[in-house]
Amino acid sequence: MVTLAAALSLSLLAAVELGWRIGGARASYIESPARWAMLRERIERSEHPRRTAILGASRILFNLSLETFSQRHPEVPVAQLAIAARGPLATLEDFAYHSRFNGLVLLEFDPESLLPPRDGEQASYLAYYKTRWTIDQSWNLTLASFVEPWLVTRHAKYGVNQIVRNLLARGRLPAAALYVTVRETRQHDADYALANVEWIERNRRAELASRYRQLDSIIESEWPRTLSRLVSAVAAVHARGGCVLLVKMPAQGSPRQYHQRAFGSATYWSHVLKAVGAYGLDLTAAIDTLGLPLADSMHLDHAYQRPFTDLLLDYLDALAVFDPARACHPGASGLPLAGQQ
C-alpha cells in the first residue's frame, strides 16, 4: 500500500512540476541561512590574504556578478554574504569581533540600513551560523543542492504554504514566474522582465515613506552611536591586517531623493570615510555615466551585472586592494585619506 502511495505521489509530483514549468517557472537554488552559513564558514577558513566577503543588503546582492568577479580574479575566494532587505552591521561586527578574518570586506554603505532597528536584521542568519550550522545541516544543504537546480517544486514559492496563502488571498495559485533566481554561490539574478516593477516600486515608495518618517527622530540620537560602532568594527578588521571598503550603491528616483534628503554626502559619506579610515567607492554617478538602468530604481537587471561588476573591479584594481603586498586601506601605510574615488 505504501509503495502504491509512493508511486502515486511521485506521479502527482511530476504532474505538478510539469504544470509549473509550462506556466513559466524556473528552478533555482534556494536562499537560506544554511547557504549563507556555508559561504561564511568557507571564507572564514580560507587562507588567501585577500579573500573577499561582500556584506550589505539587496543592492550589492542583486547588482554584482560573482561569475565576473571570479573570471577577473580567479585566485581570490569571494563570498556573497549580503542579505536582501537586512542591514549588515551585525555581520560586520561578527567579522570584527568574533572571527580571525583578515581579508577584504566590501561593505554596502547605506546609513539607513545601519541605524537601529535595522542594525540587527542579519542577526538571525548569524545565530544560525553560530548555533545551528553543524555537519548534519551541511549534509542537508549538500543534498538539497543536488535537487534544487533541477526541481521547480523545491522552491518555497511553489510550496504548500504559498499555495494556501495565495488561494486564500487571491483565489488563485502563485504566479509561476520567479523573477529572482539564486546560484549556488548566492549570486542573485533578477530578471525584471518577469517582475511587476510598478507594484514593486509602489510598495517601496510606501515603505520608504514610513521608514524615513521614523528616521527623522532617531538619526540625531542614534547616528553618533552607529558611527562609533562602525569605526570600532572597521578598526578591528584593519588591526588584524584586513581591510574594509565602503561601497555606495546607486539608486534613482524616489529612493535616491529620500537618501539624499536624509543623508547629505558631506556628513554621511566623506565624513564617515575619514572617521573609519577606509577607502570608499561611490558608484552613484558612475552608473549614470555608463547608462545602466536601475530596473526598479534600486536594482540592476541581471543583464547589466557584468558591466557593473567590471566597473567596480576596475576601481578596486586601481586601488590595488587585491595585491597582498600593498596596503588596502589608507590608514595602513600613512597614505593620505583617499576618500571618494
Next chain:
Amino acid sequence: MNLGLLAFFKYGGFVLENVTLLLGRLGIHYQPPPLDIVLPVGISFYTFQTLSYTIDVYRRRLQPCRSFLDFALFVTFFPQLVAGPIVRAGDFLPQTAREPVATRAHVGWGLSLMILGLFEKVVLADGLLAPIVEAVYDSHLTPSPLASGTATLAFAGQIFCDFAGYSTIAIGASMVLGFWLPDNFRFPYAAIGFSDFWRRWHISLSSWLRDYLYVSLGGNRGGTLTTYRNLMLTMLLGGLWHGASWNFVIWGGLHGLYLITERVLNRVLGGWRIWRTWLARVALCALTFGGVCLAWVFFRAPSLQRSLDILRGLLPYTERQVFVSQNDVLITVTVMAGLLTAHWILRDSTLEHVASRTPVWVRVPVLALMLLAIFLSPGEDRAFIYFQF
C-alpha cells in the same frame, strides 16, 4: 545519580542565576562565572527511562537486566532517544529477549505512521503554523487581541503537530525495526476536563509522573488537602522537567491549579445529569481547550515578560503594535478546526482502528497526498520543539 546528572546539566545555570539574584536582593553582590553548560541531547527523556528502571527493580516489579547491550539499547534506542515517548524498561527490555520481528504488515503500518508524523511536522507545524506563531511570540512589540489569540491558537496546533508528529515517526520507525513503543498521544484536544487531557497528552510523561512521583508522594491516599498538594507538586515538577525557567513552572502550576479546581468542582457539581448531554460535553471540551491554550502562552513565550505581553495583548485597551493578516487568521482557524474536529470524532478510537476500517482506495490517495504535501513544503529548517528538553 540519575537525577544528579539531570540537575547539574539542566538546572545548574538556572539555580545559580536565581541564587545570584536572591543574594543581590540581600545586598550580597556575587557574580559567578557563567557555567555555559552544553545540555546533552535527550537527557530529560533517558534520565526518566533509567530512573523508572532503577525504581522498578528496587520495587521488585522488574528483574534486573543481565545484558549490558540490551540495557544500552533500551536507553539509547534511536527512534525515541531525543524526544520520547519515555519507554518503561518493563515494556522494552522483554522485546530485546527475542529476535525483532518486522512483518510486511508491520513495515507497511510503520511507514504509514512515519508519513503521517512527517506530514504533521513538516506541513502543518512548520509550514503553516510556525511562521504565524513566531511573528507574534518572537516580536518585542505588544500584539493586538486578534494577533495574540491567533498566535496562541496556532501554537496549540503547532506543538501538537510537532510533538505528536515526532512520537508518531518514532513509533513508526520502531515498528519498521520490529519494536513496539507505547502511544504518546490520544487525540488530546478532545479531552473533557484536565485529568482527561493528561490521559491523552504526552501519555508516557504523565503516566511516569503519576506512577513515580504522584503515587510516591502519597497520591490521593492522605486526604483532600494532601491530594491537592501532591497534584500541585507533581505538575510543578512536570513543568520544571521541560526546562529550567519560571515560565515552565508557571505552566505546570496552571495545570496543577486546573486539576485541583476540576476535582473541587467534580465533588460539588459532578453528580448533575446535565454533564452527560452532548452539548455540555462539547462545552466542557471547549473550556478544557481554552485552559490548555492559556497555559501554552507561558510554555511558548521566550520570557515571563513576553508571556505577560501576550496576555496583555488579549485585553481590549492596550496599544497595538503587532498584527496578523487575514490569511494568518484563516489558515489558523482552518487548520485548528480540522484538527479539533478530527480529535473529537476520533476521541474514543485509535489510528489503527480507523485505518483498519478505511478502504484501501481511500488510504492510498490520502497517503500519496500527504507525501506530496511533505515534498511541497520546503522552508526553514526547524528542529522539533521537544529536542530542547
